[in-house]
Amino acid sequence: xxxxxxxxxxxxxxxxxxxxxxxxxxxxxxxxxxxxxxxxxxxxxxxxxxxxxxxxxxxxxxxxxxxxxxxxxxxxxxxxxxxxxxxxxxxxxxxxxxxxxxxxxxxxxxxx
Amino acid sequence: xxxxxxxxxxxxxxxxxxxxxxxxxxxxxxxxxxxxxxxxxxxxxxxxxxxxxxxxxxxxxxxxxxxxxxxxxxxxxxxxxxxxxxxxxxxxxxxxxxxxxxxxxxxxxxxx
Numbered sequence: 761x762x763x764x765x766x767x768x769x770x771x772x773x774x775x776x777x778x779x780x781x782x783x784x785x786x787x788x789x790x791x792x793x794x795x796x797x798x799x800x801x802x803x804x805x806x807x808x809x810x811x812x813x814x815x816x817x818x819x820x821x822x823x824x825x826x827x828x829x830x831x832x833x834x835x836x837x838x839x840x841x842x843x844x845x846x847x848x849x850x851x852x853x854x855x856x857x858x859x860x861x862x863x864x865x866x867x868x869x870x871x872x
Numbered sequence: 873x874x875x876x877x878x879x880x881x882x883x884x885x886x887x888x889x890x891x892x893x894x895x896x897x898x899x900x901x902x903x904x905x906x907x908x909x910x911x912x913x914x915x916x917x918x919x920x921x922x923x924x925x926x927x928x929x930x931x932x933x934x935x936x937x938x939x940x941x942x943x944x945x946x947x948x949x950x951x952x953x954x955x956x957x958x959x960x961x962x963x964x965x966x967x968x969x970x971x972x973x974x975x976x977x978x979x980x981x982x983x984x
Contacts, residue, residue, distance in 0.1 A: 790970060802876075802962055802975035803915070848914060850973075858903070858922060858969030862914040 764849055764863030772869040779836040781866040783849030784829075790852045792825055792832050793860065797846045806834075811854070839870045875899070878963050878976035885953050886984050893948040893979045895963030903969045904946045906938060907962040909978075915962055921946065922969055950981075958983045
């Protein structure tokens with residue numbers, strides 16, 4: 761299966777702390793994306809990083825990509841209760857199949 | 873605001889009774905996707921349209937069909953729902969295949 765793996769499966773931290781989630785994938789990619797999903801809702805796009813990029817920032821989010829290790833990390837700084845959600849990485853392979861393959865997700869809980 | 877709309881948000885059907893889920897978008901995106909997501913799992917792609925071109929995933933059951941009568945609308949038909957088809961069904965759009973996807977809020981299907 762092409763599906764990515766995320767680590768950890770679940771993470772609980774105190775509000776104000778930083779949260780780091782990791783994603784590993786199996787094939788060469790064009791881009792890697794991170795999405796957030798609140799319980800019972802659709803997914804919301806957070807950030808897209810291309811295969812020729814190593815790091816990207818958006819507000820309190822920092823994403824890194826290491827194509828040699830086929831891995832990515834998402835760092836959320838100064839976490840807030842509203843960050844409680846599931847986070848998924850998704851990859852577009854460079855086989856040109858026009859679709860994303862989602863990872864297994866990390867369930868993040870921020871404790872107020 | 874441009875968006876992806878799914879109706880209904882909750883759908884209850886009986887075992888074997890056909891059901892149709894709908895998705896509409898005001899983003900004017902060429903690509904539309906249908907995903908199935910079961911509890912605590914990653915979204916699983918069922919099929920996608922690139923404009924009118926239909927692309928079925930190899931492991932999507934024949935029980936699932938889709939229609940895209942125009943750019944704005946896409947439908948998911950489940951011909952004979954089984955208990956295993958109970959899930960969240962997510963519709964998404966993309967301006968460019970493989971790039972950022974915009975998700976609707978999902979339809980939760982319950983099969984009795």
